[in-house]
Amino acid sequence: MRILPSIFLPGNGTSRSLKCPIIQSPLAGVSDQIFRKFVRRWAPEALLFTEMVNAKSLELGHGEQKVLELLEENGPIGVQLFDHRPDSMVEAAIKAESSGAFLLDINMGCPVRKIATRGGGSALLKDPELAQEIVKKVSKAISIPVTVKIRLGWCEDSSEPVPFALGLQDAGAQLITVHGRTKKQGFAGISNWEAIAKIKKSLDIPVIANGDIKDSKDAIKCLEITNADGIMVGRASMGAPWLVGQIDQEIKNQKAFKTPDAKMKISLTLEHLKLLLQEKGDHGLFIARKHMNWTCRGFEGDASLRHKLVRASIPSDAVKLLEEELLKLN
Numbered sequence: 001m002r003i004l005p006s007i008f009l010p011g012n013g014t015s016r017s018l019k020c021p022i023i024q025s026p027l028a029g030v031s032d033q034i035f036r037k038f039v040r041r042w043a044p045e046a047l048l049f050t051e052m053v054n055a056k057s058l059e060l061g062h063g064e065q066k067v068l069e070l071l072e073e074n075g076p077i078g079v080q081l082f083d084h085r086p087d088s089m090v091e092a093a094i095k096a097e098s099s100g101a102f103l104l105d106i107n108m109g110c111p112v113r114k115i116a117t118r119g120g121g122s123a124l125l126k127d128p129e130l131a132q133e134i135v136k137k138v139s140k141a142i143s144i145p146v147t148v149k150i151r152l153g154w155c156e157d158s159s160e161p162v163p164f165a166l167g168l169q170d171a172g173a174q175l176i177t178v179h180g181r182t183k184k185q186g187f188a189g190i191s192n193w194e195a196i197a198k199i200k201k202s203l204d205i206p207v208i209a210n211g212d213i214k215d216s217k218d219a220i221k222c223l224e225i226t227n228a229d230g231i232m233v234g235r236a237s238m239g240a241p242w243l244v245g246q247i248d249q250e251i252k253n254q255k256a257f258k259t260p261d262a263k264m265k266i267s268l269t270l271e272h273l274k275l276l277l278q279e280k281g282d283h284g285l286f287i288a289r290k291h292m293n294w295t296c297r298g299f300e301g302d303a304s305l306r307h308k309l310v311r312a313s314i315p316s317d318a319v320k321l322l323e324e325e326l327l328k329l330n
C-alpha cells in the first residue's frame with residue numbers, strides 16, 4: 001500500500017492541508033454536529049462535512065443553524081452547499097467562510113428530485129457551463145479552497161466525467177470527489193472505481209474516490225484501482241462513527257483496529273440519544289431512532305434490543321432500555 005501524503009489545497013489566499021486522506025462524506029439528515037462529534041473521537045484530523053446546505057436557506061438566514069457552530073468544533077469541517085444560482089452560491093459561500101468553514105464544497109451529485117428538478121445537485125452534471133460559472137464565481141469570492149463533489153454524469157449515455165471534471169478544474173476547483181455512479185443509477189449497481197481512475201489520471205488537482213467503501217480492505221482496493229489521493233466514506237459510517245478513524249489507522253499502522261463491542265455500541269447509542277434529547281427535546285427520540293437502529297447491531301440480542309427501542313415512544317423509556325442493557329453487560 002502506497003503512503004498517502006497530506007493533500008495541500010492552496011485556496012485563494014487561505015491554504016489548507018488535509019493530513020488525513022480518509023474523509024467522512026456529507027450525509028443529509030445524518031452528519032449533524034452531534035454525529036460529527038462522534039466521528040471526531042476516532043478521527044481527530046479527518047475532514048468531516050456538514051449536511052448539504054441549501055444556499056438559498058443560508059442567504060435567507062434560516063439555514064444558518066447548520067454552519068453556525070463550526071468554530072466551536074475541533075478539526076477540519078467543510079461546508080457543502082447546493083443551488084444552481086451562482087450569485088446565491090457566492091452569498092452563501094461568504095457566510096460559510098465567515099462561520100469557520102475549513103473549505104467550501106459544491107454539491108453536483110445529489111439525485112434527490114426536489115433538488116435536481118430545480119437545477120441544483122446532480123442537475124449541474126447536465127450543464128457544464130453553469131457548473132463552471134458557479135465554481136469560478138465562488139472561488140473568486142472566498143479565500144478558502146473550493147472543492148466539488150460529483151457523480152459520473154446524469155446517465156450512462158451522456159456520461160462524460162473527464163471533460164466535466166477538467167472544466168471544473170479550469171474554473172478553479174481545487175479538489176474533486178467522485179462518487180462512481182451516475183445520477184440515474186441512484187445507489188444501484190456498484191461504484192465504478194475504474195471510471196474514477198480515468199478522472200484521476202486526467203486531472204492535476206487531487207481526486208477523492210467515493211462509493212461502496214465499507215472497510216479498510218475496500219479502501220486499499222479502491223486506492224489501488226483509482227490511484228486517488230484519498231477516499232470518502234459514506235453509508236458504511238452510519239451507525240459506525242468510528243469507521244473513518246478505523247480505516248485511517250488500519251491503513252497507516254497495518255494492524256487491525258478493535259471494533260467497538262456491544263457495551264461500547266450501547267453506551268455510544270445512549271450518549272447519542274441523550275445529546276439529541278438535550279438539543280431537540282422529545283423530538284430528539286425520533287431523530288435518534290435511525291442511529292439506534294444502525295448502531296445496535298453485530299452483538300448477541302441486538303435484534304431484540306432494536307425491536308424494543310423502536311417501540312419506545314417516550315424518551316425516558318428508551319434511555320431506561322439502554323441503561324438496563326448496559327447494566328447486564330457490567
Ligand SMILES: Cc1cc2nc3c(=O)[nH]c(=O)nc-3n(C[C@H](O)[C@H](O)[C@H](O)COP(=O)(O)O)c2cc1C
Nearest residue numbers: 025026027028051052149179211212213233234235
Ligand atoms: C442518507 C444519505 C445522505 C446523503 N447526503 C449527502 C449530502 O448531503 N451531500 C452529498 O454530497 N452526498 C450525500 N450523500 C451521498 C454520500 O455522501 C456518498 O456520496 C454516497 O452515499 C456514496 O458513498 P458510499 O457508498 O460510501 O455511501 C448522501 C447519502 C446518503 C445515503
